Amino acid sequence: xxxxxxxxxxxxxxxxxxxxxxxxxxxxxxxxxxxxxxxxxxxxxxxxxxxxxxxxxxxxxxxxxxxxxxxxxxxxxxxxxxxxxxxxxxxxxxxxxxxxxxxxxxxxxxxxxxxxxxxxxxxxxxxxxxxxxxxxxxxxxxxxxxxxxxxxxxxxxxxxxxxxxxxxxxxxxxxxxxxxxxxxxxxxxxxxxxxxxxxxxxxxxxxxxxxxxxxxxxxxxxxxxxxxxxxxxxxxxxxxxxxxxxxxxxxxxxxxxxxxxxxxxxxxxxxxxxxxxxxxxxxxxxxxxxxxxxx
Amino acid sequence: xxxxxxxxxxxxxxxxxxxxxxxxxxxxxxxxxxxxxxxxxxxxxxxxxxxxxxxxxxxxxxxxxxxxxxxxxxxxxxxxxxxxxxxxxxxxxxxxxxxxxxxxxxxxxxxxxxxxxxxxxxxxxxxxxxxxxxxxxxxxxxxxxxxxxxxxxxxxxxxxxxxxxxxxxxxxxxxxxxxxxxxxxxxxxxxxxxxxxxxxxxxxxxxxxxxxxxxxxxxxxxxxxxxxxxxxxxxxxxxxxxxxxxxxxxxxxxxxxxxxxxxxxxxxxxxxxxxxxxxxxxxxxxxxxxxxxxxxxxxxxxxxxxxxxxxxxxxxxxxxxxxxxxxxx
Numbered sequence: 001x002x003x004x005x006x007x008x009x010x011x012x013x014x015x016x017x018x019x020x021x022x023x024x025x026x027x028x029x030x031x032x033x034x035x036x037x038x039x040x041x042x043x044x045x046x047x048x049x050x051x052x053x054x055x056x057x058x059x060x061x062x063x064x065x066x067x068x069x070x071x072x073x074x075x076x077x078x079x080x081x082x083x084x085x086x087x088x089x090x091x092x093x094x095x096x097x098x099x100x101x102x103x104x105x106x107x108x109x110x111x112x113x114x115x116x117x118x119x120x121x122x123x124x125x126x127x128x129x130x131x132x133x134x135x136x137x138x139x140x141x142x143x144x145x146x147x148x149x150x151x152x153x154x155x156x157x158x159x160x161x162x163x164x165x166x167x168x169x170x171x172x173x174x175x176x177x178x179x180x181x182x183x184x185x186x187x188x189x190x191x192x193x194x195x196x197x198x199x200x201x202x203x204x205x206x207x208x209x210x211x212x213x214x215x216x217x218x219x220x221x222x223x224x225x226x227x228x229x230x231x232x233x234x235x236x237x238x239x240x241x242x243x244x245x246x247x248x249x250x251x252x253x254x255x256x257x258x259x260x261x262x263x264x265x266x267x268x269x270x271x272x273x274x275x276x277x278x279x280x281x282x283x284x285x286x287x288x289x290x291x292x293x294x295x
Numbered sequence: 296x297x298x299x300x301x302x303x304x305x306x307x308x309x310x311x312x313x314x315x316x317x318x319x320x321x322x323x324x325x326x327x328x329x330x331x332x333x334x335x336x337x338x339x340x341x342x343x344x345x346x347x348x349x350x351x352x353x354x355x356x357x358x359x360x361x362x363x364x365x366x367x368x369x370x371x372x373x374x375x376x377x378x379x380x381x382x383x384x385x386x387x388x389x390x391x392x393x394x395x396x397x398x399x400x401x402x403x404x405x406x407x408x409x410x411x412x413x414x415x416x417x418x419x420x421x422x423x424x425x426x427x428x429x430x431x432x433x434x435x436x437x438x439x440x441x442x443x444x445x446x447x448x449x450x451x452x453x454x455x456x457x458x459x460x461x462x463x464x465x466x467x468x469x470x471x472x473x474x475x476x477x478x479x480x481x482x483x484x485x486x487x488x489x490x491x492x493x494x495x496x497x498x499x500x501x502x503x504x505x506x507x508x509x510x511x512x513x514x515x516x517x518x519x520x521x522x523x524x525x526x527x528x529x530x531x532x533x534x535x536x537x538x539x540x541x542x543x544x545x546x547x548x549x550x551x552x553x554x555x556x557x558x559x560x561x562x563x564x565x566x567x568x569x570x571x572x573x574x575x576x577x578x579x580x581x582x583x584x585x586x587x588x589x590x591x592x593x594x595x596x597x598x599x600x601x602x603x604x605x606x607x608x609x610x611x612x613x614x615x616x617x618x619x620x621x622x623x624x
Binding site for chain 2 (some may be wrong): 007024026030033034051080087102119123124127131142182185192224228235
């Protein structure tokens with residue numbers, strides 16, 4: 001499908017550095033081109049989860065407390081057990097329980113369209129999920145308890161050394177290519193972006209008849225990269241942007257604005273013409289990367 | 296006109312229906328996999344393969360970014376469903392107890408031995424030191440843990456701690472507290488193994504030290520036999536569980552330092568998963584130990600029975616974990 005010298009594939013969507021794309025060849029022989037989650041996305045997902053956990057803990061404690069008030073001393077035992085077990089399971093099994101579901105993601109990860117998966121593409125077992133989440137003890141709870149309790153007892157240089165020791169685990173993801181936590185590292189997993197997408201309208205479907213005709217030279221002015229930018233502009237439908245882009249293209253094509261033609265109509269028509277031209281060329285083996293590509 | 300001959304658009308129009316069907320099936324499957332009928336289960340892999348083929352074609356002929364992104368996302372979701380784990384929770388639990396846990400425990404026998412030896416060493420050292428000079432006791436046992444069981448305490452006081460207990464109504468709370476506390480420590484010991492075994496080894500060793508100091512204290516008051524019963528009813532299970540947790544940690548740290556023939560990353564992920572299985576078992580064991588300690592020990596005050604329960608427990612654990620099975624290769 002591709003010529004040897006041209007880099008294969010379309011450019012990654014804006015905002016995704018190409019080095020975050022990982023190959024996953026399915027047994028059917030097709031590369032799914034997984035995108036790893038960014039650090040910022042994972043941090044956001046994590047804070048959402050922590051907020052939920054704290055919310056549940058506070059809410060649960062309040063409910064348990066109210067019950068204790070209502071039922072009197074006899075029920076204190078049951079309530080204490082519920083609280084102890086509840087907070088234990090919340091701390092250790094909140095992440096695990098959600099990652100064991102078919103979506104393999106906690107609510108925070110779901111909100112950001114992330115999921116956990118194994119690095120080799122195999123099924124995600126309970127052992128891997130346990131391993132990656134038990135390590136949170138080292139990455140999160142130990143540094144927290146160190147900062148709040150143990151650190152004060154150690155004092156001075158001991159405190160400083162402890163801080164560095166904790167930082168090694170907390171900032172581990174920043175120092176490897178795949179953004180692995182310690183937990184991901186030992187469990188053979190990573191976190192990828194797998195958002196649900198809906199099928200958008202095809203911009204090439206003719207809603208109204210075009211009154212535009214473009215010459216061969218005009219449709220040869222741009223390449224695939226420009227086409228994808230144009231596609232974004234058209235999907236976003238932001239009038240000032242469309243106006244700016246339309247005037248840029250008109251200048252490039254040395255084409256005046258015809259009477260009664262709106263910017264959007266012009267851009268849509270040009271998008272169709274350009275895409276038709278580029279796709280035809282692609283069928284014959286020419287992938288024109290961008291406007292500087294003179295092949 | 297260009298539109299009439301745009302192949303990518305015709306391609307999309309022809310296949311769109313199937314993509315949407317797959318999307319709808321996946322949306323249901325991701326909620327609960329039992330939401331699919333038999334027909335759906337049969338249809339899904341076929342639709343998934345069609346979508347994959349569409350993706351491959353789309354990459355070759357279409358320049359519609361959103362279409363390719365949609366197909367990639369759809370195929371990825373399909374892939375995870377088709378090639379993901381299918382076992383139900385019940386099947387997974389069964390496999391864990393029947394096969395995974397004992398197998399992992401046997402694989403880690405070397406680490407377990409080291410872990411047990413470290414605990415024993417800790418007990419011996421603390422016992423010898425505390426017996427020679429009682430002031431050592433305070434180095435091994437923190438204030439919070441001693442709870443009055445100190446070298447200055449009288450024999451009667453010490454005896455009371457062995458045979459009294461918290462008031463009856465709170466037994467279950469006590470058991471729960473012990474379970475959550477110990478399980479938390481065990482998980483920490485496992486996680487600490489990552490730092491080249493050292494903190495995990497220290498934790499296991501320290502566990503032995505504390506016990507050794509207590510043994511010495513009670514022996515010096517002539518309560519050695521009774522203390523043995525008091526500790527062994529739950530202690531055999533609990534110490535064994537902590538030793539296993541330490542072993543899991545050792546496996547992690549050791550593999551990190553010496554990954555062997557595999558690459559470090561691969562070796563670590565294998566070791567991590569194996570250790571995680573052990574740890575799941577350890578949490579179960581600590582649940583049992585918590586019940587034995589919190590409830591069993593308060594109700595059974597006869598020293599001989601306590602010994603019997605403790606020994607029976609450790610024998611059962613060893614038989615369960617280490618007795619060779621038939622169905623194994």
